Amino acid sequence: MTYETQPKASHFIGGEYVEDTNGAPIDVIYPATGEVVARVHSATPAIIERAVKAARGAQAEWEAMSGTERGRILRRASDIIRERNHELSVLETYDTGKPYQETSVADATSGADALEYFGGLAGALTGEHIQLPGGDFVYTRREALGVCVGIGAWNYPTQIACWKGAPAMACGNTMIFKPSETTPLCALKVAEILVEAGAPAGVYNVVQGYGDVGAALVTHDDVDKVSLTGSVPTGRKVYAAAAEGMKHVTMELGGKSPMIVFDDADVDAAVSGAILGNFYSTGQVCSNGTRVFVQKGIKEAFLARLSERLENAVIGDPMDPETSFGPMVSENQLNIVMGYIAKGQEEGATLSYGGARIEGDGYYLQPTVFSDVTDDMTIAREEIFGPVMAVLDFEGEAEVLARANDTEFGLAAGVFTQDITRAHRVVAGFEAGTCFINSYNDAPVEAPFGGSKASGVGRENSKAAIEHYSELKTVYVRMSPIEAPF
C-alpha cells in the first residue's frame, strides 16, 4: 500500500493520539482485496476513563464560549475537510470498500456539510421569553446536555462521526465517538481536523472498540447522552442501558423500507430510484427501499429496464473512478447476504438478476434482484443490508399501503407516481420517518432524518437535531409581590 492507512495510534483523546496496546487488536481489512491495511486496539477500561475525563473536563469551557465562536471552529473544520476531500475519500474507501466514485462526493463532503450547517446554527441558538400576567415572565435557557457518546455503524464512518459530532458540539456538548470496529479509521481524521480547526482538547474524542466498549460508555455515570447508529437489536440493548441511567438517546437503526411504483410512474425514473435505493454503497444503506412494490401493469417493463440498467454497473477496483459498485464491507457481511439469497431461492422467489459471489480475494457480490416476492418471505421481512432487491406485485393503493406498513421498521418509504394527489396521500399514510416522492435516499443536512417504530428515536440533521442535543431550563421571574397561603 502506498497510501498511509495506519493511524498514529488507536484513540484520540484530549486533543492527541493515545495508544494502549493492552486492548484487543482490531485488524482493518480492505474489502476489495482482503488485505490488512491497519491495526488498532480496542479501548481498555483505562482508555475509556481517560476519554470520559477529557470530555467532562472540556465541556464547561466549551459551552461557555459564544455560539459564534464554537460555530467558527466547526466551519473551519468543514473547510479543512473539503480541502482534503481526496485523501479522506481514499481513506473512506479503504475503511469501507465503497467506490471512490461515491466516497469522493458523499462521505467527507456530507460530514463537511454537517459541520458547516451546525456551525452556522451554533450562534443562533436561543431560549425564549414568555410574558405572563402582572409583569411576571419566564425565560428559557437552551443548555448543553454535557458529555455525549456517539456510536457508529460501519457503512458511513465519516458521515456518522460528523452527523453526531456537529450538532452535539454546536450545542456546547463534548463528544466521545466510538466508530464501528469494522471501520475505525475515518473518525480519527475528523478528531484530528477539529483540533487543527481550533477545537479545545477534549471536545471531540474517539475511542475504538467492539460492542463491550460501546456498552461501557453507555453505562458510564458521567455520560449524559447516547446517540447510536446501528441495528435494531443493538438499539434495544443500548436504549435499555441508557434508560437505566435516564440518559437522553438518539437511535438511528435499521429498516426494511418500502418503495411503491404505481403504473403511471415514469419507468426509468422509478428504476433509477430503485437502483439508488438498493445498490448505492453496495446496498449497505439503512434507509434503502428494499421492498419494491410494483403495480402489475408495469411489472414486466420495470424488471426488463432494471436488468438492462444493471448491466451498466461497473464492478471492480473501488479506487478506479469508473467503478460504480464495490465489494461488501466484510466477509462476514458477504456471508450474511449470501445466506439471504439462498433463503430467497428456497422460499420460492424468482432470481431475476445476479445472486452470485464474484470470485477473487475481495468480498464482491453481484447486484441481485428477486421478483415474485411475497410479504411473508424472509427476504421481504428482514433487513439484509446488502445489494438485494425484493420486487413484490400489487394491484391497488389501499392494499399496497397496508402491506408497505406491515413491518416493525419505519425508517423510510418512497412512492413513484405522476399523480400528485395520490403521491401526497400515500406519503401521509406511510408509517416511516423519512419519505420520498419520485426520488429516493436523498439526505440533505437541512432536512430531518430518522425513523419511526423500531427504526429509531429522535432525528439527526436540520434544526430538529438541536432538540436532541440540548435541553431547556425554565426560569420563572416574579415582578409582583409573592404571596403565600400562610
Ligand code: NAD
Ligand atoms: P451493529 O448494531 O452491529 O453495531 C453498531 C455499533 O454498535 C457498533 O459500533 C458496535 O460496536 C456497537 N455495539 C454493539 N453492541 C453494543 C452494545 N451492547 N452497546 C453499545 N454499543 C454496541 O450495526 P452495524 O452492523 O455496525 O451496522 C449496520 C446496522 O446499522 C444496520 O441495521 C443499519 O440499518 C443500521 N444503520 C442505521 C442508520 C440510520 O441512520 N438509521 C445508518 C447506518 C446504519
